[in-house]
Amino acid sequence: GNSVTQMEGPVTLSEEAFLTINCTYTATGYPSLFWYVQYPGEGLQLLLKATKADDKGSNKGFEATYRKETTSFHLEKGSVQVSDSAVYFCALPRSYNTDKLIFGTGTRLQVFP
Amino acid sequence: SAVISQKPSRDICQRGTSLTIQCQVDSQVTMMFWYRQQPGQSLTLIATANQGSEATYESGFVIDKFPISRPNLTFSTLTVSNMSPEDSSIYLCSVDRTAEQETQYFGPGTRLLVL
Numbered sequence: 001g002n003s004v005t006q007m008e009g010p011v012t013l014s015e016e017a018f019l020t021i022n023c024t025y026t027a028t029g030y031p032s033l034f035w036y037v038q039y040p041g042e043g044l045q046l047l048l049k050a051t052k053a054d055d056k057g058s059n060k061g062f063e064a065t066y067r068k069e070t071t072s073f074h075l076e077k078g079s080v081q082v083s084d085s086a087v088y089f090c091a092l093p094r095s096y097n098t099d100k101l102i103f104g105t106g107t108r109l110q111v112f113p
Numbered sequence: 114s115a116v117i118s119q120k121p122s123r124d125i126c127q128r129g130t131s132l133t134i135q136c137q138v139d140s141q142v143t144m145m146f147w148y149r150q151q152p153g154q155s156l157t158l159i160a161t162a163n164q165g166s167e168a169t170y171e172s173g174f175v176i177d178k179f180p181i182s183r184p185n186l187t188f189s190t191l192t193v194s195n196m197s198p199e200d201s202s203i204y205l206c207s208v209d210r211t212a213e214q215e216t217q218y219f220g221p222g223t224r225l226l227v228l
Contacts, residue, residue: 032216034216036219042221042222043119043203043205043219043220043221043222044156044205044207044219045219046216046217046218046219049216089155089156099144099209099217100146100158100161101158101217103155103156104155105154105155106154106155
């Protein structure tokens with residue numbers, strides 16, 4: 001089946017700093033790729049997704065580009081805010097032709113003013 | 114997207130008891146999923162619940178411990194039976210919508226502490 005590897009956290013940044021959270025995957029074919037965010041005390045929210053190679057998903061200032069050459073889907077934001085402090089999960093279907101997702105281990109982001 | 118609610122939002126339970134968690138969706142969905150998120154961990158799929166059929170459990174999870182009901186296309190329950198402190202986790206329900214295959218939407222979670 002497919003697999004996902006995500007950089008470990010925590011990632012600690014000052015407000016307005018640039019953010020990158022690395023995510024790489026192995027997969028059969030070209031599945032959709034996802035970033036989910038979990039704010040403190042809440043469930044998971046879909047942050048963005050990309051459904052095919054070279055697609056760029058974006059939302060709330062976050063971006064991630066589906067790069068098949070490097071099998072990566074790194075999450076970036078140009079200027080983080082304190083309110084972005086959360087745990088971020090990279091995810092993809094766990095095998096071909098299934099809706100069941102597998103999730104990375106999660107990366108905790110802490111942004112300080 | 115989908116609007117998903119869960120009840121209860123949190124609970125503190127004694128070991129040996131059982132808790133039933135409800136998941137309600139604002140529209141009809143084919144597949145509903147139940148996940149467990151242990152403290153500081155990622156998500157682990159417990160089972161998939163399709164309406165009108167038995168739930169499909171993942172390796173390491175059994176029906177006797179986590180019975181699931183799916184009486185209609187908008188509702189499901191997960192019961193955590195004979196609880197022990199190791200069952201302390203966040204339990205999340207999620208759905209995927211036919212029009213957005215592979216994309217799952219999550220409920221707010223149920224935070225369970227077993228003493």
